[in-house]
Amino acid sequence: MNTGLISMAAYLPANKLEDKMAKALPEFLKNQTLLPEEYIKSIEDTGCLPGSVENNYDGWESQPWFDAWLKSLAPKKQADPFQGTSERRRVPNDPASVTESIHPHPMLPSDAEVIAASMAILRSGMNPDDIDLVLAHSQVPDRPLPQNVSLVQHKLGLKNAGAYSVDTCCSSFVSMIEVAVGMVKSGIKKNVLIVSSYIDSHVNDKSTHFSVDTGDGAAAGIVSSCEMGYLxxxxxxxxxxHDGIVFESRLPLLYKGLHTSPDRRQLVTTFFxxxxxxxxxxxxxxxxxxxxxxxxxxxxxxxxxxxxxxxxxxxxxxxxxxxxxxxxxxxxxxxxxxxxxxxxxxxxxxxxxxxxxxxxxxxxxxxxxxxxxxxxxxxxxxxxxxxxxxxxxxxxx
CATH class of the missing domain: 3.40.47.10 (Thiolase/Chalcone synthase)
Structure with missing residues (x-):
């Protein structure tokens, strides 16, 4: 026997689910996970994954600051401000933050990871109790410390699984394939769930030139023994x-504030x-x-x-x-x-x-x-x- 991926899935907001998955996923999420019920109801009502499609008009061209943003770009970028992007996906706001905060925030990345992982588990046909390790990378974690992985294991109800993170930034999912294969091949683990997410809505400054390129998404896979796989x-x-691309806390590039204005600094992706x-x-x-x-x-x-x-x-x-x-x-x-x-x-x-x-x-x-x-x-x-x-x-x- 070899070792490799036996299931994969991706959570892309607003994507329509196959009819059978649209029925199976809410039931799994209700019975197995701690995902907020508002997201589950959204899937039941629409047959789609929670969230929306953001096109160039809604995100930028229709905004009152669009002309100022366009003028702030280099001449070459002004000629093609959207750089080949026509749309990107956005997660919905976190339901608890909508009802309990005057400043709602986007879906928790750990919840996006739970949705992607749940679809991968369903596709595998595996009993969740048979998963004995979760590897995860949250490019934007719920909190700076600790990483999301133990929380994802908990929210998924994977009572027999250990959990730790693997971080090579954008290449982390591929790195986790390599790590998971090694764990299964060696006999240390049998079934490894790997999960990754980038919820850009938490760190997007729409006034930067590269903000048009980035969106929200999560993906998952399961690595187990199989007849073919890793080579x-x-x-x-x-x-x-190392310090080329970093997260930095700063004001939006387009910002006109007064001394009485609230602090608008946020963590954003920066070409440092x-x-x-x-x-x-x-x-x-x-x-x-x-x-x-x-x-x-x-x-x-x-x-x-x-x-x-x-x-x-x-x-x-x-x-x-x-x-x-x-x-x-x-x-x-x-x-x-x-x-x-x-x-x-x-x-x-x-x-x-x-x-x-x-x-x-x-x-x-x-x-x-x-x-x-x-x-x-x-x-x-x-x-x-x-x-x-x-x-x-x-x-x-």
Missing amino acids: SSHSSSHGDR NRDACKEIAINAEKDMSFVVSRALEKANMTTENVDFFVTHQPVAWAGEAWRKAVGISEDKFYESFKKYGNIATAAAATNFTEALEKGMIKPEDMVLVASSGAGENHIAVMHQVSKALIENMKRFN
Whole structure:
């Protein structure tokens, strides 16, 4: 037996569920989890995942500050302010914060992770009690400390599971595949749930030029013994670029306040060290090609053996640039940037999930999963798709 993914799922706000999943998911959430009932009722009433689609008009063009924002951009960006993004997804507001606070906040990232994980568990057909480890990465956790993973284990009611986090920023889901496979192969664990989320609504400053690129999403998978799965992987790190992209507490870039105004500082994604950011961009294709070539070499393969390629999508051009740099044909590649934008640590997993759902990946296909992550990290995993994964993805069709 090998070890690999046997189930995958993604929570993308407002996405419509298959009819059978639309019935099964609310029941599971009611009976197994601590998810707020308002989210469950939303799924029951609409057949869709909680949240909304934010298009360019609603988010920016219709806003009274749009002209000021446009003028604040560099001339090149003024000509194409939305940089290839037409929409992105937004979680709803947290129901408790709506009724108990004068300043409601978006859905807790741990709740988004519970929704994605619940769908992955349902698709696997597994008894939740058989999951013995949860690995998670919350790019925007509920609190700075501790990380969400133990809370997710608790909210999911996984009484037999340990829990700890794996953090390589946007590449964390791919890193967790590697870690989970090692745990199962060694016999330390049997069934590992991996979960990642990026709830951008908590850290989005709409007055920055890159705010149009980012959205909300969460993804999950289960790694277990199966007839096919993990083949090889390779990772690299470039700590000299560590402070290129950071979270920083500051005022929105477009802000006119008085001395009597409340403090409007918030934690936002910031290109902090411009020189490091330039190095990240300049080396993006080379760094991705390096980890891919090493992963293929370890599996005694070349790109000709790759049946499908999925990756992270930080900006509109990145996925296509990586595909060309690696040498994968367009018909073996899938990305969802125009629909979801940059959903960071959930991106590669979402693209893998949707390619499976669309029937673009078949049993025994060799799938190359690769991602970069701020910090800066790169990883590539070669994974042969099992019949179990394909069958489980169709469980609620």
